[in-house]
Amino acid sequence: MxxxxxxxxxxxxxxxxxxxxxxxxxxxxxxxxxxxxxxIPAGVFAQTVTKTDIKQYNIAPGPLGSALEQFTRRAGINIFYDEALMDGAGTKGLQGSYPVAQGLEALLDGTGIIALEGSGGWILKPKADPVSSTQATGASDQTNALETNSSQKNIEVPAIVVSGNREKEIVSLEQINRNLASDVSDLFDGTPSVVVGGGSRNAQRIYLRGIESTNLNMTIDGARQGRALFQHHGSVGGLDPSMLKQVEVQTMGSADQGPGALGGSISFETLDAQDLLLPGKTSGARLKTGYNSVDDAILGSVEVYTVLKDHFGLLAHVSGANRDDYENGDGRDVLNTAGDDRDYLFKVSMLDWDDHSLRLSAQKNTATGNSNWGGTGSDIGEASDTESAVEQEMERSSYTLDHRYSPKTNPLIDWKFNLYSNENSLENIDAGNTVDTTEYGGSAKNTFFFELGTTRHHLTAAMDYFKEDGSYDNGSEETTNSSDNFGLALQERMDFGRFSLSMGARFDDYSSEYGSETVSGNEISPNINGEIEIITGLSVFGGYSEAVRGSSIIPIQWLSLIEDDVEINNGNPVEPEESNTRQAGVKYATSGLFLPEDRLSAGVTYFNTRLTNTIEVESGGRMGQPITAIYNNPDTLTSKGYEVNLAWSIKQFRTRLAFSSFETEDGDGNPAGVIRRKTAATGDQLIWDLKWNPKPNLTFGYTLTYVADLTKVPEGDNERPGYVLHAIQASWQPEAIEGLTLSLAVDNLFDKDYCDQTSIEGDYGAISEPGRDIRLAVTYQF
Structure with a gap:
């Protein structure tokens, strides 16, 4: 069968x-x-199980932390919790066959802890805990609980993530909040696989394992962010980190991941009103003000929200930041880095109403400031004066609809439907020209839960589509171009015993305009990933995935320079941009290794990602020159290396080490260096993070970032020096004023003068990163 x-x-x-x-x-x-x-024969559906997926468990009595790690591996789920919950907590164990919800309930019996289900996993909370924090990570539909309790709807950011999903990494929002993150660069301070270079907010570029974000599938609430407008502009730089509920990084491809994920994907999900609501309340507000010393930034935000009849939420948010030029570690102002940011979000959320959830959101953010339009001082090197700077405004507007239907009694329906419209524009106000894109699209997917013999299956069938229209208006003439992609996907995830397997295939039908020429075609991209638990707590995994994209890395503004008689790929058929990724590793998790209440997790991952057939400009484009030829670059770019993660915690103390080592090469094995919209290499990176909660309302933290010298560079390029950074964090919630939080973070504590190694060098070298930054914030929620 x-x-x-x-x-x-x-x-x-x-x-x-x-x-x-x-x-x-x-x-x-x-x-x-x-x-x-x-x-799938009709007889198969007679063997379907409930969506909670019944599995056999054999977990011995002992420390709860160790038991949870065994449970997640067997169930294939994510569990989020705070370290303090595990202090002295033990379990009676779990023997027999259970659905996930009932299994968790039995495992937690007698511990005083309950589990709440959400779209990203399960969150553990004290049964009688009057939850008072402000954000959630990985949970949205909090009313799906093992024990119905209206005071449990607000879920705090967990410090520990126990993941049974081998395809995704969830960025810790706990550390983001501790750092008082104010832009996208701060979001990934604790994630060495993601690097944000460029210094100035106007020049920041995101790299995932050395692959630039142009080659990633970047989404916000499901809205794909599309092609770069000019140089790198048009990514996710305007996001307000305080409004994020979840950030997922996916380095291995899956068929249902979405289109164009050559180097992986990063998805951002914003908060719902239900995530902010305090216990016993039906409405509320959160006020925040802050100050950053390195650029004399004044920051502020306001959220107001209400929940009607336990299901319907309304959320309105506005935030702003006014920044001067920042100082580097040498005490010198970095010119043309000042700017003003504004962010607005309105969201309607109907959660868990007769097994339906519906979210409607409208978001707009703007960033204005004076900076160079191109060349040195834009995204290349550091500006030497302010005379060449022009006033620019970057704006993004997104509108999304997200519907989910998952009846608990029907395992054959787990439906997700998304529609979006995403508009990006970049205006050179002094010159009177504008480059913009309007993209609309959507996706529909359903996951079928069933059994075949002794194997359990999650089969996902998905469909997605987008159409992106770009234009450049120089004040007297407007040029337009368009691209679209239609995708279908099948992804099967199964497990039997200690072995799990995920495999699938994705079909993409694409079309893209290059002046008067249109390139179209179709491709199929397979993937396969497997994992086996050798002994309790020790697993090995590996996989292979492919991805394609039919558009190109050419920015929208450059497309306006294409001549009508442009030569396409020397007269040969244009191949789509392609990538393939290989990954393998080992991970281990246990409890009670050194002390009865400690927990340890460790992992090593090796990876190799190759980009081929990038569609780019062969002649013209620079300094406004007409583009007369476009081609498939035959060179292959490779990013390969390994990552090591180690975490240990006991009671109110947690420490984590993350190490990343990779290099980028061209097709001849030579160092590739920094290549716009493609790749960038860095020296080995080590992040060591500590967190201590001496009291429930008091938190201290320390983060060390070490980056080694980058010596493998292309011939003629300069080697890039390494650096060591230190950061400290503290937060206090005074008992005398309920809802008040006072926070302090000091980034680059010893005022190190350095440049990120992924920043592009210009005539005056690479742009310096900010020096010592003392960040203060006051948050009041009621």
Missing amino acids: EEDVIVRFFYGLIKMYQLKSHRHLRFGAAVLLLMVLAG
Whole structure:
């Protein structure tokens, strides 16, 4: 029976690939989904289980932390909790077959802890805890609880993430809040696999394992962020970190991950009104003001929210920041780095109403300031004066609809539907020109839960589409271009015993305009990932994935320079941009290793990502020169290396080490260095983070960042020096004033003068990063 499903699956792939016309391709791809679903015999559905997925557990009595680690690996879920919950906590163990919810309930029996279910996993809370914190990580539909308790709807940011999902990494928002993050660069301070270089907010670029964000699938509440406008502009730089509920980094591809994820994906999810509501309240507000010394920034934000009849939430948010030029570690002002930011969000959220959840959101953020439009002082090097700076305004507006339907009694329906419109614009106010994009799209997916013999399956069928229209208006003439992508995906995730397997295939039908020429085609991208638990707590994993993109790395403004008689790929068919990623590693988790109440987790991951066929400009483009030729760059760029993670905690103390070592190479094995919109290398990176809660209302933290010298550079380039940074954090919630939080963070404590190694060098070197930054914040919620 299983062999028949597989045969039908690959037969459908072959037939679809043989079709040529777009109309028939889309029809054939749709037929493929029906073929695969029809290939599952009716008898299979007679073996379906509840969506909670019944599994056999054999967990011995002992420390609760160790038991939870065993449970997540077996159940394939994420669990979030604060370290303090594990202090002296033990469990009676778990023997027998249970759905996830009932299994957790039995495992937590007698501990005084309950579990709340959300879209990103399960969050553990004290049963009688009057929750008073302000954000959630990985949970949205808090009313799905093992014990219904209206005072438990607000979930605080957990310090520990126990993950059973081998495909995703969830960024710790606890550390982000501790750092008083004020921009995207601060978001990934504790994540060495993600580097943000560029110094100035106008020049910041995101790199995931050395791959620039142009090659990532970046989404905010499901809205894809699309192509760069000019140089790197048009990414996620305007996000307000205080409004984030979850940040997911996915380094291995999956079919249902979305289009164009050549180097992986990063998805951001914003808060709902339900996440901010205090216990016993139906409405409230959160006020925050702050100051950053390095650029004399004044920051402020206001959120007001209400929840009607336990299901319907309304949230309105506005925040702003006014910044002067920042100082580097040498005490010198870095010119043209000042600016003003504004962020607005309005969101309606209907959660867990008759198994439905619906979110409608509208978000707008703007960033204005004076900076160079191109060349040295823009995203290359450091400006030497202010005479070349022009007034610029960057604006992003997003509108999203997200619907989810997951009836608890029907395991064959776990439905997610998303529609979005995303508009980006960059205006050179002094010159009177504007470059913008308008993208609309959406996705629909359903996951079927069923059993085949002794194996348990989560089969996801997905469909997505986007259309992006770009334009450049220089005040007298407007040029336009368009690209679109239609995708279908099948992703099977199964487990049997100690072995888990995920495999799938994605079909993309793409089209992209280059002046008067249109390039179109279609590709199929497979993936496979597996994991096996060798002994309790010790697992090995590995996988391979492919991804394609039919558009290009050419920014929208540059596309306006394409001549009508542009030569495309020397007259040869244009191939889509492609990537393939290999990953393998080992991870281990245990409790009571050194002391009865301690917890340890460790892991090593090796990776190798290759980019090929990048579609780029062959001649013209620079300094406004007409583009006369576009081609598939035959060179292959490779980012390869390894990451090590180690975390240990006991009672109110936690420490974490994260190490990353990788290098980027061209097709001949030579160092690739920093290449715009493609890759960048850094020296080995080590992050050591400590957190201590001597009292429930008092938190201290310390973070060390070490970056080694970068000596493997292209011939003729300068080696890049390494650096060591120190940061401290503290927060206090005075008992005398309920809802008040006072926070302090000092970044670059010893005022180190340094440049990020991924920043592009110009005539005056690379741009300096900010020096010592004393950050103060006061938050009041009622």
